[in-house]
Amino acid sequence: PSAILKELLTSCGYDISNIPVYSSGEERHSKNSGKLFSIVKKNENVDIASWMHVGDNVHADILNAKKLGINTLHADWSEYNHGISNHWKAKDIIGESICKTLLLKQVSAFHQNDPLNEIGFKVFGPLLLGYVSWLANQLKIHKIDKALFLARDAHLIYKI
Known part of the structure; x- marks a missing residue:
């Protein structure tokens, strides 16, 4: 009204x-x-x-x-203007949802106008989440109950 x-x-x-x-x-x-x-x-x-x-x-x-x-x-900048979702066709519904969410203007509230923080939030966050999801799926498929990370670089992946 x-x-x-x-x-x-x-x-x-x-x-x-x-x-x-x-x-x-x-x-x-x-x-x-x-x-x-x-x-x-x-x-x-x-x-x-x-x-x-x-x-x-x-x-x-x-x-x-x-x-x-x-x-x-x-208003092609509108948050509602990113096309019609075909999530029902997608094999990776979670991945598509994350990608669409990252396009929303509201997301900028989480990275406080810091370019490095924004890159981490929009690029490396989803990248690592995708990798860890894939890895968890592989561990499940091959019935592996323990994964070892042998490099300091993998510390973040281990934490995720």
């Missing part, structure tokens, strides 16, 4: 006290059908040529808005 959207925007620092917020659920029309844009135009009486609609959905946010003459900006 629009009240929740307003609360969310306000909590992010936006002053929207005099700005209407439209919710497709409340209006009972969607951007996907194109009708929500028409409702906003009618209610606000603002020339569509002066609008700029930003959205991540190519069909609803970009194509439908353009059909009405609305300027658009595709």
Whole structure:
């Protein structure tokens, strides 16, 4: 509902006290059908040529808005814009999930803008996890109950 959207925007620092917020659920029309844009135009009486609609959905946010003459900006940086998951086809569901998660903006909270930390988090973490998962699977397949790591370099792998 629009009240929740307003609360969310306000909590992010936006002053929207005099700005209407439209919710497709409340209006009972969607951007996907194109009708929500028409409702906003009618209610606000603002020339569509002066609008700029930003959205991540190519069909609803970009194509439908353009059909009405609305300027658009595709939010291809959106965390929801990394394609449709085919996890049900993948043999490595955990690996795919980890890779998709690492693409999310929220992940940056875990590496505090430190490039080396980020490389460890996004590259070596998944690499080592993949290796250790493979190794554990090999140990299980070959019924090996103990693995020995004979180099200092393997200390981290041993800990994992």
